[in-house]
Amino acid sequence: MTEDKVKKIKMTPQRAAILKYLDGNTSHPSAETIFEAVRKKYPMISFTTVYNTLQTLKDLDRVRELNIDDERKRYDPNVNIHHHLICTNCRKIVDIRMDFPLNVPDEKAQGYMISGRHVEFYGLCPKCRNKKKNNY
Amino acid sequence: MTEDKVKKIKMTPQRAAILKYLDGNTSHPSAETIFEAVRKKYPMISFTTVYNTLQTLKDLDRVRELNIDDERKRYDPNVNIHHHLICTNCRKIVDIRMDFPLNVPDEKAQGYMISGRHVEFYGLCPKCRNKKKNNY
DNA sequence: CCGTTAATATGTAATTATTACAATATAATA
DNA sequence: TATTATATTGTAATAATTACATATTAACGG
Ligand SMILES: [Mn+2]
Ligand SMILES: [Mn+2]
Ligand SMILES: [Zn+2]
Ligand SMILES: [Zn+2]
Helix, strand or coil, rough: CCCCCCCCCCCCCHHHHHHHCCCCCCCCEEEEHHHHHHHHHHHHHCHHHHHHHHHHHHHHHCEEEEECCCCCCEEEEECCCCCEEECCCCCCEECCCCCCCCCCCCHCCCCEEEEEEEEEEEEEEEHHHHHHHHCC | CCCCCCCCCCCCHHHHEEEEEHHHCCCCCCHHHHHHHHHHHHHCCHHHHHHHHHHHHHHHCEEEEECCCCCCEEEEEECHHHHHHHHEECCCCCEEECCCCCCCCCHHHCEEEEEEEEEEEEECHHHHHHHHHCCC
């Protein structure tokens, strides 16, 4: 009875290159970063294809879109629940692999049906801490 | 010894109107929403002034910028720490006034100096739940 | 192996949010 | 009331993302 709509997609060299770049990648790249990286190996790829592919991968739950950076969307091939720590200076994002007790009692949920959660931490990464220190 | 740099700003009718609209507002409006709202009372205000004022208020910690909506920035005059619940369908954002135990042990912080945190919950708001229900 | 075709890639244009800038106006101060 | 630093405005520029038309191709069946 489970509708396993295994939507199948064509495997193209472009998609393969993007998937390969993303596989195991924990750097939370933007579309542009992905484009530039993939372009090195596959110079004829178009930016639009990167966006299209990311949309497709989102639909397939192969990639998660993060709105944690105020300038651009970031993408994360790790779709398991985990949280993030972002540098307020250089925007480097790292994973926080921890569970937090985040139960919202019904009276606080205001009728919403809660289906997901995400904790963002802000701070200074080691590099930026040093820069600020030696900055007088 | 405390440097209370009470930066003072000029009080203008535009700023007063924006502040009045924001005061106690829990709707997490976008710049455009603020502009449209303020414009009704003060039709000659410019969009740029709204952006400028929001920037100023951010600098003064009178307003907090939220990156929770993937299409546009949202603004929150409540700068006390609290968390949010966003409707994945209509993007309505409501407050969650709760504390969560969010201690990150040093070995998980990867050298970052953590200075802030924010929990985002995703779900369907009551209206959108009903819409989906009556949607066959 | 082809041939067919729906799905995909590409290049470019359009859209949208936000910022930059230069000219004008004005709140605060003396 | 004059001065001036600061703010407002209108417009142009920037930047991320999406839309769209056309060309290409992966996958499937014969
Ligand atoms: Mn991650
Ligand atoms: Mn809030
Ligand atoms: Zn940093
Ligand atoms: Zn909703």
